[in-house]
Amino acid sequence: MTSAARIIGVFIVCLLIWQPAEAVFGQTDTPAPPPGATRHQITLLDGRTFEVDEVWQQGDELWYRNGNISKGIAASSIKKHGPLAVKAPPAKAVAPGAVAPKPLTPPEPLAIWIYLNGGARVRVDEVNETTDGAWYKRGNLQMFLERERIARIERGQPETAAPAWRQGGWTSGNDRIDHLIKINAARFGIDPYLVFCVIEQESQFKTFARSHKGAQGLMQLMPGTARRLGVRRPYDPAENIMGGTRYLKELMTMFNGRVDLVLASYNAGEGAVMKYGRNVPPYRETREYVKKIGKRYGIDGRKPQEENDVPVPQR
Numbered sequence: 001m002t003s004a005a006r007i008i009g010v011f012i013v014c015l016l017i018w019q020p021a022e023a024v025f026g027q028t029d030t031p032a033p034p035p036g037a038t039r040h041q042i043t044l045l046d047g048r049t050f051e052v053d054e055v056w057q058q059g060d061e062l063w064y065r066n067g068n069i070s071k072g073i074a075a076s077s078i079k080k081h082g083p084l085a086v087k088a089p090p091a092k093a094v095a096p097g098a099v100a101p102k103p104l105t106p107p108e109p110l111a112i113w114i115y116l117n118g119g120a121r122v123r124v125d126e127v128n129e130t131t132d133g134a135w136y137k138r139g140n141l142q143m144f145l146e147r148e149r150i151a152r153i154e155r156g157q158p159e160t161a162a163p164a165w166r167q168g169g170w171t172s173g174n175d176r177i178d179h180l181i182k183i184n185a186a187r188f189g190i191d192p193y194l195v196f197c198v199i200e201q202e203s204q205f206k207t208f209a210r211s212h213k214g215a216q217g218l219m220q221l222m223p224g225t226a227r228r229l230g231v232r233r234p235y236d237p238a239e240n241i242m243g244g245t246r247y248l249k250e251l252m253t254m255f256n257g258r259v260d261l262v263l264a265s266y267n268a269g270e271g272a273v274m275k276y277g278r279n280v281p282p283y284r285e286t287r288e289y290v291k292k293i294g295k296r297y298g299i300d301g302r303k304p305q306e307e308n309d310v311p312v313p314q315r
Contacts, residue, residue, distance in 0.1 A: 040064070042073070042081040055081055112136075115151040115173075120196075120205050122296075123169035127153055138169075143295050149204075170196050172205045177218070180241045187242075188249040194259070195245050197293045198266065208235050219244025259297065263290045 042064060043049045052064040061072040062081065114136060115121045124136040133147040170193060172178055181199070185192035202220040203209035215222050217240035226234045231243035248262060254270060255261040255278070264280045265273045267289040272281040280290055 039084045040081060041084050043079045044073075045077055045079050051084065111155070113154045114145065115154065116145075116149055116200065117151050117204060120172045120200050121170070129153065138296075139298065172196065172199070174205065177205060177237055177241070180238055181245075184242050184245040188245050190245055190248050190252065194297055195241070195248065197297050198244065198248070198263075199241070201289065201293050207237055207240075216240075219247075221247070260290050260294055263293050 039051050039053060040055045041049060041051050042055065042062070050066075052066040054065040056063050057075075058072070060075050062075050062078055063070060063072045112124050112127050113121045114124055114127065114134065122136075122138070124138045126137040128135045131147070133145050134150060134153065135142060135144050172181070177199075181195045182192050184190075185195050199205060199218050202215075203218050205218065207218060209218070209220065210216055211220060213222070216226065216234035218237055219240050221229070221231060221234055221240060221243055223234075225247065226240075226243055229243035229246050231239045233239050234243075248266065251262040251265045251270060252259075255265070255273070260280060261273055261278065264286050268281050268283055268286045272283070272286075273279065276282070280286060
């Protein structure tokens with residue numbers, strides 16, 4: 001053998017020794033895997049481990065693809081291979097200043113509505129029916145309603161969170177009347193719930209109500225009072241509620257916000273209240289009027305009894 005042939009033989013042996021077990025197959029045009037695709041892990045007998053995009057068996061070799069490169073490995077040189085466990089995506093951090101979502105709150109308790117004859121209704125916390133009527137609790141108040149005033153009692157899931165009692169929880173049963181109460185109360189600076197209580201007591205929301213004394217409409221305005229307040233059509237809900245709410249505002253100003261004296265004046269006239277020294281007059285009807293509305297509205301009011309009545313002037 002010539003020396004040139006020997007050199008070539010040695011060179012071929014070196015190449016065979018240097019060649020790794022991995023046989024390069026070549027590049028392909030296979031696109032990279034989409035984000036989130038399952039990756040695979042291959043562990044060789046010598047302990048080396050690497051991750052690839054895809055693996056498949058072909059004869060005595062295991063082929064794999066990583067990106068755009070595909071290679072084949074002798075199956076005898078592989079200890080194990082398999083898909084990697086999918087890692088859960090990290091929780092998104094709340095950006096500085098961002099408001100974290102509030103935990104779910106339990107549903108509101110069932111709403112209880114007492115429907116009154118005439119269409120009005122009042123929302124209460126608790127109700128206990130008897131043969132004569134029903135005791136109900138509203139906030140920290142407890143009151144009795146006669147059976148003849150109650151149309152029905154219903155319980156149902158509230159539509160929204162329960163508002164403060166003087167912000168909601170009442171309706172006349174007529175959207176237009178409710179709207180008129182609210183806009184006139186806002187116009188004259190009167191609590192709309194007070195207007196609601198007065199109308200319910202005066203007329204039970206009957207537009208054409210008329211008393212034996214001649215009081216007219218929803219808020220039972222006397223003809224002289226109606227004219228003074230600019231009410232031309234006392235049976236028109238818009239004019240009547242405007243006039244009655246304006247009258248309540250005048251009385252509020254006159255008696256420095258004393259709701260009990262305002263109610264007494266609305267029933268008996270401000271002259272009677274002034275006559276008895278700016279106190280609730282000792283009239284049975286007026287006392288009951290102040291007591292009923294005062295309890296519903298949420299004031300203690302002045303509830304005259306025999307021992308604390310304002311003394312009747314000497315004849």
